[in-house]
Amino acid sequence: MKALFFILIFFVIGTAFWQFFKLLGLTKKDQVATEKENNINGWLMLGLGGFVYGLMLYSMFQGRVVLLPRLSASLEGEDIDNLFVITMGLILVVQFITQFLIYYFTFRYRGTEGRKALFYADSHKLEMWWTITPTVVLSVLIIYGLWTWNNVQDLSDAENPLIIEVYAKQFQWEARYAGEDNQLGLGHVNFIKGINTMGVDMSDKNSADDIPVRELHLPKGRKVIFKFRSQDVMHSAYMPHFRAQINCVPGMVTSFGFTPTVTTEEMRLNEDTKAKFDAINKLRVEEGKEEVEFDYLLLCNKICGASHYNMQMKVVVQEEEDFNKWLKEQKTLAQVINN
Numbered sequence: 001m002k003a004l005f006f007i008l009i010f011f012v013i014g015t016a017f018w019q020f021f022k023l024l025g026l027t028k029k030d031q032v033a034t035e036k037e038n039n040i041n042g043w044l045m046l047g048l049g050g051f052v053y054g055l056m057l058y059s060m061f062q063g064r065v066v067l068l069p070r071l072s073a074s075l076e077g078e079d080i081d082n083l084f085v086i087t088m089g090l091i092l093v094v095q096f097i098t099q100f101l102i103y104y105f106t107f108r109y110r111g112t113e114g115r116k117a118l119f120y121a122d123s124h125k126l127e128m129w130w131t132i133t134p135t136v137v138l139s140v141l142i143i144y145g146l147w148t149w150n151n152v153q154d155l156s157d158a159e160n161p162l163i164i165e166v167y168a169k170q171f172q173w174e175a176r177y178a179g180e181d182n183q184l185g186l187g188h189v190n191f192i193k194g195i196n197t198m199g200v201d202m203s204d205k206n207s208a209d210d211i212p213v214r215e216l217h218l219p220k221g222r223k224v225i226f227k228f229r230s231q232d233v234m235h236s237a238y239m240p241h242f243r244a245q246i247n248c249v250p251g252m253v254t255s256f257g258f259t260p261t262v263t264t265e266e267m268r269l270n271e272d273t274k275a276k277f278d279a280i281n282k283l284r285v286e287e288g289k290e291e292v293e294f295d296y297l298l299l300c301n302k303i304c305g306a307s308h309y310n311m312q313m314k315v316v317v318q319e320e321e322d323f324n325k326w327l328k329e330q331k332t333l334a335q336v337i338n339n
Contacts, residue, residue: 179209
């Protein structure tokens with residue numbers, strides 16, 4: 001299939017070059033297109049339009065299995081999904097109409113003997129509509145996008161949120177939970193020493209009960225507020241299933257929050273997830289590899305160096321009772337450092 005695809009690409013490119021040089025008159029001097037040639041080019045353009053639309057629909061259909069599940073794993077992600085669906089729906093409608101008109105008009109008004117072009121010097125009404133319509137539509141879309149972003153980023157009304165700091169560095173993630181006081185101790189790169197790899201200020205009274213981890217566990221139904229720091233370069237914390245992403249910037253703290261709504265086990269039973277991992281495991285078995293199962297991941301979505309691909313941290317979403325049990329089993333930062 002790939003070979004056929006490349007052959008088609010080379011054929012299209014070759015045809016485009018041939019037509020280009022032909023237009024420049026490099027193949028024949030003083031050449032004027034005949035009505036037969038115009039007909040051929042018109043039908044070829046119409047056929048190209050059909051091919052492009054067919055390829056687009058085929059790609060959308062075949063590529064659906066590699067997309068994220070339609071089910072958002074966070075409450076705030078539903079707003080992001082709504083914005084995405086509206087934006088993409090608008091883009092597809094406009095793209096379909098404009099591309100259809102381009103191919104249709106090229107075919108409909110191909111050169112024909114005796115036909116003269118009708119020329120308009122200007123049309124104030126047309127100019128008004130093609131200026132006002134995009135302005136209004138894009139303004140509404142931008143305002144809705146800003147409303148969505150502010151709604152997602154507003155953490156002021158969170159009741160008893162779980163506070164987690166995530167620390168990015170080349171090329172791994174570390175994290176710590178605020179302890180029983182629900183306050184994170186201060187952190188700075190100057191405090192990095194030995195086992196204190198996150199640079200936590202242990203003289204801060206809020207630091208001792210913080211809980212360092214290398215795997216994130218989140219409770220279903222409880223707001224989680226993430227604080228991000230970076231040790232070296234700019235990274236980008238990306239949790240695709242929760243529709244959450246923000247940059248981790250050296251020298252400053254960035255944050256976002258969301259409320260998990262789907263446990264890891266529930267997402268594994270999701271039809272979209274099962275279809276995707278069935279396809280993945282089919283390929284892995286053919287390559288002699290072990291099958292894998294779905295897990296939420298924290299990824300770096302900023303190319304941060306040679307081992308950027310290693311920046312993954314497993315995220316487990318559990319019922320709150322299971323989460324609390326897991327959290328109690330973890331050692332505090334003071335216990336880890338003093339041991």
